Amino acid sequence: MARGAEEPGIWTVRRVLEWTTRYLRRGGVEAARFEAEWLLAHALRTERLQLYLNPDRPLSEAERARFRRLVQQRYRGVPLAYLLGTVEFFNVTLRVNEAVLIPRPETEQLVERILRDHQGRPPGRFVDLGTGSGAIALALLKAWRDARAAAVAVDISPAALRVARENAEKNGLLDRVTFVCGDWLSAFRPDARFELIVSNPPYVPTEALPTLPREVRVYEPRRALDGGPRGLAALARLAREAPPHLAPGGRLYLEIGAQQAQDVVARLERTGAFARIDVLKDLAGHDRIVRAERFRDGS
Ligand SMILES: C[S@@+](CC[C@H](N)C(=O)[O-])C[C@H]1O[C@@H](n2cnc3c(N)ncnc32)[C@H](O)[C@@H]1O
Secondary structure, eight states: OOTTSSOSOOOBHHHHHHHHHHHHHHTTOTTHHHHHHHHHHHHTTSOHHHHHHOTTOBOOHHHHHHHHHHHHHHHHTOOHHHHHOEEEETTEEEEOOTTSOOOOHHHHHHHHHHHHHTTTOOOSEEEEESOTTTHHHHHHHHHTTTSSOEEEEEESOHHHHHHHHHHHHHTTOGGGEEEEESSGGGGSOTTOOEEEEEEOOOOBOGGGGGGSOHHHHHHSOHHHHBOSGGGOHHHHHHHHHSGGGEEEEEEEEEEOOTTOHHHHHHHHHHHTOEEEEEEEEOTTSOEEEEEEEEOTTOO
């Protein structure tokens, strides 16, 4: 796609894709063909399938310019999701930008687990702490569409909350979410109780941040990643602050890093608030979720 990079000719979909796949691969993009297709479909404002149906379609100068800008940004490391502006997460389509973490497949497993555990009896008001794009709250609400469930989505970042609100609107869920800008649970009255509290907090150890892939380290919000020393700062606060806000029998779900289960479980045990604490694995076999159930008598 670089001017003069190939012999003159017509830039068709097929030719542009072949050139871009090689270029992105040189830039270290693993799924180069796949990403080239997504970017081209985005630049042409069409579906990916159309690229296969019309491989000989020529690109106009304006389309090439638009595509070239996207490809150059991707080559520099801007994540695909930020360039496309949306991601599919579980059952919702979410707008994402650099104010929010790009929701991960592990978090879809967290949503799936919560849905399985609450089959047939969705909670009433629940809280998603550190909502980011709104991924967890909105996916749960969409699945519990006919239920009385309502979400409180909390984040310390006003910019993230703007994205979450837009996503709620886009998915027709705005009337079932309240947005709160605050520091974890501190915005709630001491007597506020919920049947379900869920959080995917920042849990990357500060000392491990430099080892993250460049596209994560440079482009995703540090506040969404940096979990402090050993990645436990936010998790420790949540373990300490969540119990008084759980209704009797209410459940807390925390997404954690693969090495953090022992620490988090020990902190939850120390509160004496839980009848049962489980560590659940992700599809790769890593510890990923801590689930804790408050005593039913509320003690
Ligand atoms: C790992 S991201 C999770 C985003 C989203 N829930 C997801 O799973 O894709 C963590 C989120 O916690 C928010 N956050 C960080 N510190 C916070 C705090 N003290 N209080 C509330 N939210 C906080 C960040 O702004 C970020 O949106």
